[in-house]
Amino acid sequence: MAALLIVALAVSAEIKYVFYFIGDGMGANQVLGAEMYRSAIKGEPLGRVQTLMTTFPYSGHASSYSKSNGITDSAAAGTCLATGSKTTNGTLGLDEKGEQLKTIAEILKEEGWGIGIMTTVAIDHATPAAFYAHVPTRDAYYTIGEQLAESKFDFFGGAGFHHPNGKNDDKEKNLYRLAEEAGYAVAHGYKEAQEKMDAEKLILVQATDDQGPKHGSNLSYAIDRKEGDLTLTEIVSTAIPFLEKRYDRFFMMVEGGMIDYACHGDDAATAFGEVWDMDEAMHVAYAFYKAHPDETLIVVTADHETGGLALGNSDYTLHLDLLQNQKCSAWVLSDLFTQLFKKNKKPSWEQVKAIYKEYLGFWETVEISAEEEQALKAVYVKAVKGKSKDTKTMYKSINKLGDKGIALLNKKAHIGWTTRAHSAHAVPIFAIGQKAELFSGWKDNTDIAPTILKAIKE
Numbered sequence: 532m533a534a535l536l537i538v539a540l541a542v543s544a545e546i547k548y549v550f551y552f553i554g555d556g557m558g559a560n561q562v563l564g565a566e567m568y569r570s571a572i573k574g575e576p577l578g579r580v581q582t583l584m585t586t587f588p589y590s591g592h593a594s595s596y597s598k599s600n601g602i603t604d605s606a607a608a609g610t611c612l613a614t615g616s617k618t619t620n621g622t623l624g625l626d627e628k629g630e631q632l633k634t635i636a637e638i639l640k641e642e643g644w645g646i647g648i649m650t651t652v653a654i655d656h657a658t659p660a661a662f663y664a665h666v667p668t669r670d671a672y673y674t675i676g677e678q679l680a681e682s683k684f685d686f687f688g689g690a691g692f693h694h695p696n697g698k699n700d701d702k703e704k705n706l707y708r709l710a711e712e713a714g715y716a717v718a719h720g721y722k723e724a725q726e727k728m729d730a731e732k733l734i735l736v737q738a739t740d741d742q743g744p745k746h747g748s749n750l751s752y753a754i755d756r757k758e759g760d761l762t763l764t765e766i767v768s769t770a771i772p773f774l775e776k777r778y779d780r781f782f783m784m785v786e787g788g789m790i791d792y793a794c795h796g797d798d799a800a801t802a803f804g805e806v807w808d809m810d811e812a813m814h815v816a817y818a819f820y821k822a823h824p825d826e827t828l829i830v831v832t833a834d835h836e837t838g839g840l841a842l843g844n845s846d847y848t849l850h851l852d853l854l855q856n857q858k859c860s861a862w863v864l865s866d867l868f869t870q871l872f873k874k875n876k877k878p879s880w881e882q883v884k885a886i887y888k889e890y891l892g893f894w895e896t897v898e899i900s901a902e903e904e905q906a907l908k909a910v911y912v913k914a915v916k917g918k919s920k921d922t923k924t925m926y927k928s929i930n931k932l933g934d935k936g937i938a939l940l941n942k943k944a945h946i947g948w949t950t951r952a953h954s955a956h957a958v959p960i961f962a963i964g965q966k967a968e969l970f971s972g973w974k975d976n977t978d979i980a981p982t983i984l985k986a987i988k989e
């Protein structure tokens with residue numbers, strides 16, 4: 532009887548569905564901060580509203596240093612999360628000697644699994660590309676796009692290609708057309724994707740993509756989202772039925788890519804919004820797991836931490852509730868100031884204050900001391916003299932007035948940032964489902980992909 536039971540369990544324990552969530556730049560503090568922020572705005576500053584991921588029964592941490600650097604970039608980290616092998620910063624899908632590495636998605640594709648790769652950033656950006664591309668430099672976007680078309684993977688979702696016609700608009704073949712020739716249907720937006728569910732293979736991008744350079748770099752931040760903007764939740768909701776219809780086994784990599792973008796701008800409210808947004812997409816995978824609990828594995832981790840985010844910058848208090856006064860991302864705020872100065876080279880201080888009031892709550896719901904106002908005004912005076920330079924961050928140059936406003940709000944919330952780059956902070960791991968217990972403990976990023984394969988094959 533006992534032997535029979537063991538056989539029955541072994542049969543039911545076969546993993547057929549794997550969801551691999553990667554929060555780009557999502558350290559433990561990005562998750563905990565997002566939870567404490569949500570509690571604080573409910574009037575309970577000494578608590579946390581849990582994300583779905585932290586309710587998962589197994590968790591751990593991982594180190595993320597690369598083969599070349601104490602602090603990894605997304606290409607080396609993505610390569611490691613996709614293959615189990617560390618490589619040098621900037622490299623995708625190759626080891627430090629340039630030898631090609633095989634990714635977990637490629638291995639499973641060869642074994643007949645359906646494969647979906649999706650993100651909130653461009654589908655040729657480092658993390659998604661780490662699962663299908665093999666190039667010595669991550670910014671070889673056109674080559675990465677060609678390799679996407681050759682990948683034979685079934686589903687791609689996210690913002691489009693960075694440079695569909697090549698970096699200098701000089702390539703004969705547009706990457707979308709190339710993908711179509713390889714059998715992909717291209718859907719612009721969620722609605723169009725639903726009409727193309729019978730396609731052999733599908734690429735789902737936002738409605739504004741496919742229009743040349745710069746359009747395809749990222750979806751909207753959750754904090755800036757407008758009705759009709761494509762979301763990660765919609766992408767995951769499309770990918771699951773698309774893959775399930777064609778395969779009895781599938782693997783999905785889902786990246787929350789803009790947590791990193793917000794953290795490169797040291798912008799906590801936007802970053803926390805992105806953590807919650809990826810968590811929302813995870814609910815779709817979780818509902819699938821609930822329907823197939825014995826056959827599904829969900830693993831959540833991050834490629835590295837970004838920003839050196841600290842919860843605390845002075846004393847023993849946090850004022851995370853202040854962040855709710857922020858009504859748009861640092862990027863949008865930056866554009867508002869840039870546009871103001873474009874319309875009028877010498878706007879009044881009152882006009883500048885009006886933007887701070889409306890989008891950060893300054894002087895209205897956020898108290899601003901005379902000293903703080905002086906500091907902001909000093910930036911304004913410089914800007915009026917035409918001497919203010921934008922703050923360069925990884926993915927956008929941010930108008931100094933926007934940057935200073937966001938920095939002040941973060942400081943007042945008692946958020947600290949040590950860098951505009953990545954850090955070597957440990958990243959969290961969360962897991963639920965079949966063999967999820969394998970993911971608990973303190974690990975290195977080399978352990979995760981091999982452990983997923985081990986879970987599938989054992």
Ligand SMILES: [Zn+2]
Pocket residue numbers: 555556604605606608791834835
């Ligand atoms: Zn990254």
